[in-house]
Amino acid sequence: MAEKEKYNSQDVPKDLLVPVKESEKDSERISGPSRTFLQDARRTFLKNKIAMLSVFVLLVIVLFSIIGPGMNEHGLDDQDLTRAKMPPRVAALENISWLGFDGTLSDEFEGNDVEQATQKAVQRYDNNEDFVDVEVLTEGDGSRNSAEVKATYHIYEAKDMQDEYFWLGTDTLGRDQWTRIWLGTRVSLAIGVIAALIDLVIGVAYGGISAFYGGRVDSVMQRIIEVLIGIPNLVIIILMILVLQPGMLSIIIALTITGWIGMARIVRGEVLKLKNQEFVLAARTLGTSNGKIILKHLVPNISGIIIITTMFTIPGAIFFEAFLSFIGIGIVPPDASLGTLINTGFENLRLYPYLLVYPAILISVIMIGFNLIADGLRDAFDPKMHK
Template sequence: MTDTQVAPEMWAPATRDGAAAEYIAAPSLTFWQDVRKRLWANKPAMLGLGFIILLVLAAIFGPMLSRHTYFEQNLKLSNVPPLFQTYEVTDSTGATTRFFFNSGNLNLYEVTPSGEVAGLLRPAKKDLIKKQQQFKFGDKQVVLDTAKQQLSFADGAALTPSGWQWNMSNLLGTDQLGRDVLARQLYGARISLTVAFVATLVNFFIGVFYGGLAGYLGGKADTIMMRIVEVISTIPLTLYVILIMVVFNSGFLSVVLAIGSVYWVDMARIVRGQILTLKQQDYVAAARTMGASTPRILVRHLLPNSVGPILVTLTMLIPSAIFIESFMSFIGLGVTPPEASWGTLTSEAVETLRAYPYQLFFPAAAISLAMFAFNFLGDGLRDALDPRLRA
């Protein structure tokens, strides 16, 4: 027997199992089950969705849980940073005073051991010629050189910081009027999410049905309806806001009305293109032959088959709406003080950018993260809903 030959006793007939013939190697999935599975596998989309959920929860419950309001002012605690270096001075009686030096406004603030800002410390004496301020802590004196921005004892010994401390009174600091930045950030999230909600509703109820009706009717009706869309889209959104401001004054209502009146045109164009393709399908002709009305064909047959592009477009247009609201508020055409918006927060922070950069960082980061989150989710939905990308 050569190496290539196999002994007869090593051969055995295969077993016959009738149940194995019906065995399915992988479970069958419906379209939406497959979409959900592939969306869950997309990590950037899931991170974006998680951030959006956290943002919604923070916008709803954050202002309720905060001990500050978005309009509450305390000028004594204006421009207090969220993180600072603390100093400790102990007098002969053993009493210790903790404070920090704000280099932006050249003030000293007393700090509790837990990190709460107790209040503004007033100097006992000011020397305008030497540009110095003297502070008394029991029998100890501390001199603040405002020119050099240095702290020292009365005998000239340098005062070294004891460490860094997070501001537990105002976690993100305060603005130039002493208002809590975190509370205003959370209220600004409400404004932005409300704009996103309005844009979603307008896109769905106006853009989807307007574009679907134009695409299904076709002919002269389609031509007239799309010419109206083109006329609306050629007028700048800023001009809409200015015209609405003349009637309703500046504020959040002006931005909502401006977005609600023109923001649906892009959705209408996309849905029209989808309907023009789908209405040539056999199932639409069958429904029409059976006597189905135009609204029924749109609602029951055409629009459900266009839900993929509609969802993707909605998630892509929402960050654009958030940016438009922020830009309008930034240039003074949107939300007006004392109401807070991410746009108004950035506008106010630009004036004090060099001295207090944290006031611009937080609203700018919120706008950027929100736009990234919606874009990541939109990309994930597009990939999950595209059957050509299915493995």
């Protein structure tokens, strides 16, 4: 192996060695871009693909809650019992039966023999034998319920409605489910967002004042919170409905009576950690009023935890409204919300499952979306996650 040539700095021509002229200003210059904490948080959040997908999905849902009810000719009060419980039918998808948008009803029926099972199917579908297709699954041997058939009922043809299309079917009163689902989504989102914003305002103000002034003020305000937190929400809801008319206003009021307590306690804990910091003492020394210190110095420094808590509050309020409407003490029909639609679908689950499936999927997507966005914001406002 040949020996490697050794180079000496003395062999380098001196005309190639040019001294670098560096000023004191250049030596202190930072080569990388300077970003604020909020810029870092935004950058981290935008890199979170799951959170950004959730934002897109929720924006689409909000858009459809605005324009969805006007996308067909069926209004909220457009009801007709002759078209009650019609299955979903979409023009572009009606030839793909496995998608469930072909406008047919199907079920399996049992009997001692094929004839008896078929007769049960025909009776179930209004005795319209000409519009019922029967597929034999099990021939049977004459014993009890040994034969089984699958019946498909072409209800649109049976009711002479071949030119009608109900994209998500109709309910028990013949109202279009597409229109009612998006109107119900609008109501549920409005209740959740309004309740969360009220909780935000009251909770931040209450918790901030309690922690900032401390002493006897803090003691009295915390005793009030302890009294309110001991009252079950459901009891308050029932009292509100007895005093007020059941509806959107009574639900919002009931949700906000105790809903702000969680926000207030979180804000109080954060303010207690910050109120003795140097920047707060400097503001007091300069004669800044207490109100300005809270609004301009303390609240901006806890804005991250406030935003995260609010994003977790919205799906909780939506779910609570759906629960109240489901048990019959929330939004009152004919007004629509996701809770009332799920309640109607639950009552007809066995025979008409589509009445439950679509609103249940929608409320699940909304709640999961808000929680994923909240998780993304929590990571974004965590300095340890910034790279």
